[in-house]
Amino acid sequence: MFDYRAFVYHRMARIAPKYLPFADVATDEVPLSRLLRLSLFQVTVGMALVLMAGTLNRVMIVELGVPASLVAGMLALPLIFAPFRTLIGFKSDTFSSALGWRRTPFIWKGSMWQFGGFAIMPFALLVLSGYGEAIDAPRWIGLSSAALSFLLVGAGMHMVQTVGLALATDLVKEEAQPRVVGLMYVMLLFGMVIAAFVFGALLENYTPGRLIQVIQGCAVLTLILNCVAMWKQEARDRSRAEVMFRRTVTPKFVDHWRQFIRYDGALRLLIVIGLGTLAYGMVDVLLEPYGGQVLAMSVADTTKLTAVLAGGTLVGFGYASMTLGRNGAPLPLARAGIVIGVPGFFAIIAAAFIGSIVFFVTGAFAIGVGAGLFGHGTLTATMRRAPEGHVGLALGAWGAVQATAAGIGVALGGIVRDIVLYLPFVSSVSDETPYVVVFAIEAVLLVLALIVALSMRDKRIRTANREIVNSRTPKEPKNIKMMGKGREYGSLHPTHPRPQEVS
Amino acid sequence: MNESDLNKVWPTGLTLREAEEVHSYLIDGTRVFGVIALLAHILVAVTTPWLG
Numbered sequence: 001m002f003d004y005r006a007f008v009y010h011r012m013a014r015i016a017p018k019y020l021p022f023a024d025v026a027t028d029e030v031p032l033s034r035l036l037r038l039s040l041f042q043v044t045v046g047m048a049l050v051l052m053a054g055t056l057n058r059v060m061i062v063e064l065g066v067p068a069s070l071v072a073g074m075l076a077l078p079l080i081f082a083p084f085r086t087l088i089g090f091k092s093d094t095f096s097s098a099l100g101w102r103r104t105p106f107i108w109k110g111s112m113w114q115f116g117g118f119a120i121m122p123f124a125l126l127v128l129s130g131y132g133e134a135i136d137a138p139r140w141i142g143l144s145s146a147a148l149s150f151l152l153v154g155a156g157m158h159m160v161q162t163v164g165l166a167l168a169t170d171l172v173k174e175e176a177q178p179r180v181v182g183l184m185y186v187m188l189l190f191g192m193v194i195a196a197f198v199f200g201a202l203l204e205n206y207t208p209g210r211l212i213q214v215i216q217g218c219a220v221l222t223l224i225l226n227c228v229a230m231w232k233q234e235a236r237d238r239s240r241a242e243v244m245f246r247r248t249v250t251p252k253f254v255d256h257w258r259q260f261i262r263y264d265g266a267l268r269l270l271i272v273i274g275l276g277t278l279a280y281g282m283v284d285v286l287l288e289p290y291g292g293q294v295l296a297m298s299v300a301d302t303t304k305l306t307a308v309l310a311g312g313t314l315v316g317f318g319y320a321s322m323t324l325g326r327n328g329a330p331l332p333l334a335r336a337g338i339v340i341g342v343p344g345f346f347a348i349i350a351a352a353f354i355g356s357i358v359f360f361v362t363g364a365f366a367i368g369v370g371a372g373l374f375g376h377g378t379l380t381a382t383m384r385r386a387p388e389g390h391v392g393l394a395l396g397a398w399g400a401v402q403a404t405a406a407g408i409g410v411a412l413g414g415i416v417r418d419i420v421l422y423l424p425f426v427s428s429v430s431d432e433t434p435y436v437v438v439f440a441i442e443a444v445l446l447v448l449a450l451i452v453a454l455s456m457r458d459k460r461i462r463t464a465n466r467e468i469v470n471s472r473t474p475k476e477p478k479n480i481k482m483m484g485k486g487r488e489y490g491s492l493h494p495t496h497p498r499p500q501e502v503s
Numbered sequence: 504m505n506e507s508d509l510n511k512v513w514p515t516g517l518t519l520r521e522a523e524e525v526h527s528y529l530i531d532g533t534r535v536f537g538v539i540a541l542l543a544h545i546l547v548a549v550t551t552p553w554l555g
Binding site: 131137 | 518520521523524525528531532535536538539540542543546547549550551552
């Protein structure tokens with residue numbers, strides 16, 4: 001008799017794995033196409049950043065008539081979550097999953113939150129601005145729902161980026177990490193630029209309906225891109241799952257944090273990242289008004305200035321990717337980034353006194369190159385130094401410091417300028433003084449960062465340090481090939497039954 | 504069927520625990536979607552009440 005059950009099992013066992021979201025085995029060499037696909041999560045993060053900080057900032061104030069201070073408060077909400085990146089990274093390191101997964105569940109959850117925040121955001125904003133019948137609704141509905149939507153997007157964004165970067169670190173070998181860092185940065189910039197253009201074009205003729213379409217379209221796109229990004233990236237691993245399952249002690253964040261921070265230079269690296277990012281973050285918002293007010297440049301010229309800054313950053317990234325790809329050390333590059341930045345700031349300050357636009361543009365370009373080198377160097381250093389088992393925690397700490405410093409830098413740049421401008425005991429302040437004060441502060445911050453950075457030891461690719469916290473990872477049989485310096489393990493079991501086993 | 508296959512579910516060949524975990528992500532997702540949809544409907548009802 002025809003054994004239809006065996007036949008059906010046979011067929012289904014061959015077809016079904018295609019529709020499961022995990023990679024069957026950890027592969028030795030991750031092809032560029034797969035890394036490109038993974039980096040799509042950075043595009044959604046860039047999209048969210050532009051939508052909140054750029055597009056909605058304007059739409060809420062101009063079109064919806066929400067008070068500027070309230071808008072600033074709402075947009076600052078996602079920043080609250082930045083420090084929690086450390087915790088998210090830690091959670092993903094110690095996650096217990098039957099599939100042996102550590103990262104994918106978090107990317108999925110983060111995507112859901114990001115999607116959910118965008119899905120309710122347009123309605124929340126319309127209620128907040130008192131559109132239609134909402135004018136009679138109690139105030140708290142609009143306030144709380146708008147706050148909730150920004151919080152959701154912020155939390156989701158931080159989660160996706162932290163865990164996504166940790167996954168990228170897991171996937172590739174140490175030699176390939178600089179390339180991945182470059183790719184991730186470029187995709188973030190790419191997402192931001194494209195999103196800025198598209199949102200700008202779509203919202204040119206603003207209507208409430210168009211606002212809903214744009215933000216919800218962004219929500220759907222986020223979910224789709226993130227699903228494409230994480231599909232079949234992380235390998236299923238039954239031996240790791242077994243270790244996770246047998247673990248009896250619940251890992252404590254404090255213990256792991258202490259272990260991580262004691263680890264050679266981790267704290268100093270975080271301080272360098274914080275100081276440097278703060279300095280480079282403050283300059284972004286002030287370059288254009290400085291050019292316009294002090295050097296009397298036109299709007300078109302100052303817009304080009306931002307392009308010069310971004311171009312410099314890309315040059316920095318490119319050079320860093322090239323050098324690090326040839327087995328260079330990341331820390332000297334980060335230092336070079338700081339060293340280039342300091343004269344850049346002095347050139348900008350000097351430009352005000354001699355009225356030289358050439359000085360100004362050169363300074364802006366130098367600052368861009370410095371920021372690019374610094375960003376690439378510090379992230380690569382973080383990845384390389386991340387101890388085995390603490391990859392998520394290390395990248396979480398990087399993200400927490402980086403995002404917090406960048407956010408504070410943007411806010412602080414404006415605040416310090418305004419404070420100097422309205423100092424009570426100064427009767428008349430010239431145009432350039434407040435800017436010069438801010439730029440000088442930035443140069444000082446960079447010098448401080450350089451001092452800390454110089455006290456750190458350089459490391460090229462090293463393997464010994466990983467062994468320190470290696471005790472938690474499973475011991476594998478000799479014949480199983482170890483991947484990526486012991487980070488990924490080949491699966492112990494054949495993932496799917498061979499057809500002849502089915503009977 | 505093989506002995507090692509006894510705690511596996513078909514057609515995927517996952518073990519029971521693995522299958523339950525994959526399922527839990529689906530359930531979580533559905534819950535979040537549900538809550539978000541509910542919230543969105545309430546907010547739309549506040550701006551343009553369609554129930555009266």
